[in-house]
Amino acid sequence: MTSSEVVTPTVRRTLRRALFWIVLAALLLAFAAVYGLTTRSTTEADRFSADEAAPAGSRALVQVLGDAGIDVVAAETLDDALAAIDDPATTTLVAADPRTVLTAEQWRELDGAAASLVLVEPPAPAVGSLAPAIAPGVPSLGGVRDEAGCSLPAALRAGSITADGLGLDASGATAADLGAAGVQLCFPGGEGEGGAALVSLDQPAGGTLHLLGAGGVVQNGLIGREGNAALALGLTGEHPRLVWYVASTADIAGGTTALSELYPGWVNPVAWLALTVGLAAAVWRGRRLGPVVIENLPVVVRTTETMEGRARLYAREGSRLRALDALRVGTLRRLAEGLALGSAAGLDDIVTAVSGITGRDRAGLRALLVDREPRDDGELVALSDELLELERLVQRRVALADDGPGERPADRPDPTTR
Structure with a gap:
């Protein structure tokens, strides 16, 4: 008799089988991270963008100014913004740097570049370079400012605004400094409200x-709340030409481009194609693995070995009656098959048939097959032997009844050894 070794899968083997899926998941996560990093900068750059229709953009204001006859030019870099100013005396320059990419030297290039320079939420380098008397902006608590507090016409027309953004503080400057620079603090906030929402002053180089x-x-x-629209139109629509500039990573270090601009345009389509092919290959390989194959071992277990092994197991547990019941059920099934009684034959039918072919008493057969209970292991073994002997007797009698003239009973194999 041959045997086979059954090995329980270890953690290492399981991980080795799942290595393909682990690597695929890691690649997908890496691709998602890179894609998020390359697209995040574009999302942040859309703040105050002249072409952005989202709530953070400024497309509505730019369109209104264009419809009013103002020549609006959207610039993507500092050089483009300066080149778009043909006549500084008739130009308004709006500049925003939401990611603080411009240096103090770059901000100083805007000094005197246009008759009116509007810095939206100016960062510290811009304030320090162009308005040293004003403290850099601090986060504003928002809310409504319902008093202009200055004589600036645009602020007076607005009346009230929502002060979401940065507050500007001039408390550190002397009155002489503020007067010399023509500083006006508009929509000032109370204590703890972040300072003024708008500061107007003269440019050092004019304007x-x-x-x-x-x-x-x-x-x-x-822009549709309070007097925001009136203030925005008053500040940006003062001259017939408007240059709208939002700083980007292209302005870093004198023209370093954004990460998304460092690779050619075909990279994204190829990356998506590679991802699709990878998923298709994963599905294809997964289907080829197929179901688990169960291989039948070339092992023949003799009937007597099965019977004796099960008997020993029940004997070890002390379940004599249960062990005997299992033996009796097997004997009754084999007797019914040997006597061609069929699977529907009952106990009485089997007892009658066995009694008829062996000549044994029906009561004794019924006691052997059903009624007798073992009191100890010795009686269990004795009953098991009697059952086995009964099966052999029936098989011999059936063989004698079926023998032909040229066949002897000794030529037939013992059925109980199958």
Whole structure:
């Protein structure tokens, strides 16, 4: 008799089988991370963008100014913004740097570049370079400012605004410094409200500088509230030409481009194609694995070995009656098959047939097959032997009844050894 070794899968083997899926999941996560990093900068750059229709953009204001006859030019870099100013005396320049990519030297290039310079939510380098008397912006608590607090015409027309954005503080400057620079603090906040929402002063190189800390005034999502639209139109529509500039990563280090611009345009389509092919290959390989194959072992277990092994198991547990019942059930099944009684034959039918072919008493057969109970292991073994002997007797009698003239009983194999 041959045997086979059954090995329980270990953690290492399981991980080795799942290595393909683990690597695939890691590649997908890496691709998602890279894609998120390359697209995040574009999303942040859309704040105050002249072409962005989302609530953070400024497309609504730019369209209204264009419909009013103002020549609007959207610039993507500092050089483009300066090149778009043909006549500084008739130009308004709006500049925003939501990611603080411009240096102080770059901000100083805007000094005197246009008759009116509007800085939206100016970062610290911009304020320090162009308005040293003003403290850099701090986060504003928002809310409504319902008093202009200055004589600036655009602020007076607005009346009230929503001060979402940055507050500007001039408390550190002397009155002489503020007067010399022509500083006007508009829509000032109370204590703890983040300072003024708008500061207007003279540019060192000529022209007017407006520091608009309340950037929400020019954004699509807030321009319709309070007097935001009036203030935005008053600051940006003062001259017939408007240059709208939002700093980007292209302005870093004198022209370093964004990460998404470092690779050619075909990279994204190829990456998506590779991802699709990878998923298709995963599905294809997964289907080829197929179901688990169960291989029949070339092992023949003799009937007597099965019977004796099960008997020993029951004997070890002390379940004599249960062991005997299992033996009796097997004997009755084999007797019914040997006597051609069929699977529907009952106990009485089997007892009658066995009694008829062996000549044994029906009561004794019934006691052997059903009624007798073992009191100890010795009686269990004795009953098991009697059952086995009964099966052999029936098989011999059936063989004698079926023998032909040229066949002897000794030529037949013992059925109980199958």
